Amino acid sequence: MMNLASRRSRVMIALAAALVFAGSAAEARVGRGGGSFGSRGARTYTPPPATRTAPDAAAPIQRSQIPNQGPNVTRPGMPAPNVAQPRRFGFGTGLMAGLFGAGLLGLLFGNGFFGGLAGLASIFGLLLQIGLIVLLVSFAMRWFRRRQQPAYAGPDQGYARSMGGSVPPAGGGRPMGGGLGAGLGGGLGGAMDGLRGMAQNTQRRPGVRDEIGIGEGDYAAFEKGLVELQDAYSREDVAKIWTLATPEMAGYIQEELNDNAARGVVNKLSNVRLLQGDLSEAWREGATDYATVAMRFAITDVMIDRTTGRVVEGDPSRAEEATEVWTFRRDGGGSWKVSAIQQA
Incomplete structure (x- = not known):
């Protein structure tokens, strides 16, 4: 056996x-x-x-060295798909929101609509604080958007081979x-x-x-x-x-x-x-x-x-x-x- x-x-x-x-x-x-x-x-x-x-x-x-990104890849000559645009925070919207919020706080505490403004030292101080906050928020939003943008190598750029035995021969190059x-x-x-x-x-x-x-x-x-x-x-x-x-x-x-x-x-x-x-x-x-x-x-x-x-x-x-x-x-x-x- x-x-x-x-x-x-x-x-x-x-x-x-x-x-x-x-x-x-x-x-x-x-x-x-x-x-x-x-x-x-x-x-x-x-x-x-x-x-x-x-x-x-x-x-x-x-x-292939071109990544397969599926059917949603935008091809040349094709319209780009509709993408929901992120909300943008402008200086004007932040200013009005700050003023309105300060007025509501004044009403809640019984000081009248403009009482909240006086409680923050002055209207100019409030504007300065809101302006600084809006600038910081805008700077942060731009920074995050730049980080999220993908890097793409165009078709005219050369290919880089990293695997062994795949580099161009130097000089005349004798046949193997x-x-x-x-x-x-x-x-x-x-x-x-x-x-x-x-x-x-x-x-x-x-x-x-x-x-x-x-x-x-x-x-x-x-x-x-x-x-x-x-x-x-x-x-x-x-x-x-x-x-x-x-x-x-x-x-x-x-x-x-x-x-x-x-x-x-x-x-x-x-x-x-x-x-x-x-x-x-x-x-x-x-x-x-x-x-x-x-x-x-x-x-x-x-x-x-x-x-x-x-x-x-x-x-x-x-x-x-x-x-x-x-x-x-x-x-x-x-x-x-x-x-x-x-x-x-």
Whole structure:
């Protein structure tokens, strides 16, 4: 019996270890390991509109540096909710209340309406006392109101990463792992086909929320960002990742690379090719532009043992398809950078 129980225990432990490794190895490709993460400005927690490429709702953002304050958050362009204004204490109201109160006290004590005023030495002394009290109360109210005002970091301010392994590389920055991999086999060879398809799908859809006027040059930048970010991720080129994504996204992606290194594996990606894509929405917040794009693409995705080079997950001879919703951000008319990835 003891041998049977011991054998069962060993089998259960082996199965559990295999499941844990399979679950971690399946976290391949940029974004898959982190789920849906990043920031979409004021629309971070608002679902992007469905498209032909991604007809189902995109997975909600799970990790973001923008706090989720619920449905009562005021969005740009929306009227602010009616909030009851606090009562303000002015000098005039305090003065009249003091005079009236002093008169009532005089009546109560049988000295007449103005008897209370005389009991306080003089009307000028009463005015001086009331004035000092009103000034003190006004100063205290202003001080408390200032303390209660929330501090808000605007969207144009930079992101600060405090977690380990999420700081931008200094200087040129060498790729992690000594530049492993030879890049993407597909490259940008099929860029024009994917670009035309993305533009045509968007033009056929009536009522697309495009507040910027996305053109073919922008679609080309989106497809280039998809391919180049997968390439940099495969080569573990951290310096390149920080040029293609926002600081927040680059920090998250670098954490995924650090996790792969800790497990002793390398995620090799190749033959990335955009199959279909269309614009979900595009909008502007101050000097910052946002564009959310649904993209279905083919990719060869394998996990390789860092020491032996043995394939531990995936098929290097077969390309798989994936559909994701990517948001790009452009600050002050600069280049588009990846700011969020959502699983479709």
